[in-house]
Every structure is written in structure tokens, then in C-alpha cells.
Amino acid sequence: MLKAIEEMKDRADLARSLYRGGQISRIEAEEEIRPYAEAFNAKSRELAKKYGQRPRLFSITSYLR
Structure with missing residues (x-):
């Protein structure tokens, strides 16, 4: 599971870099990031x-900042 x-x-990370560089749209970046966010x-x-304890949840919005 760790490998996945x-x-x-x-x-x-790649989608984040491409989004920050203006090569893909926010919607495309969110689609690439969503599986990782759900698993995390x-x-x-x-x-x-x-x-x-309380879980530390992953937010796509804060990840893209």
C-alpha cells in the first residue's frame, strides 16, 4: 500500500508543479491530486x-497554495 x-x-506533486507553472488548469490539477488526498x-x-487523536486532514486547496 505504501508504494501505491x-x-x-x-x-x-507533478500536478501541483504544473499548476503553479500555469501549464494545467486548477480543475485538472484537482483531478490528479484527489486520489492522493483521499488515501491520505x-x-x-x-x-x-x-x-x-483528531485526524490531520489533507486539503487540496491548501496543497495548491
Whole structure:
């Protein structure tokens, strides 16, 4: 599972760079980032529940800043 998340992160990083460079639109960047955000949030919720804490959720908007 870690390998899949790493691949999603690489795609998200690439989409972020392309968006910041003006090569793709925001909608296209969000479509590329969304799978990573969902996987990250699921893992965050899982770990937070395990340790009795609040999850630190991933926001696409803040990621694109």
C-alpha cells in the first residue's frame, strides 16, 4: 500500500508543479491530486482512531497554495 501512496504523491506533486507553472488548469490539477488526498485522509483517520487523536486532514486547496 505504501508504494501505491508514493506513486499517488508523485503524481500529485507533478500536478501541483504544473499548476503553479500555469501549464494545467486548477480543475485538472484537482483531478490528479484527489486520489492522493483521499488515501491520505483515510490513513490519517485510521491512525487518529488508533491513538485517540483528531485526524490531520489533507486539503487540496491548501496543497495548491
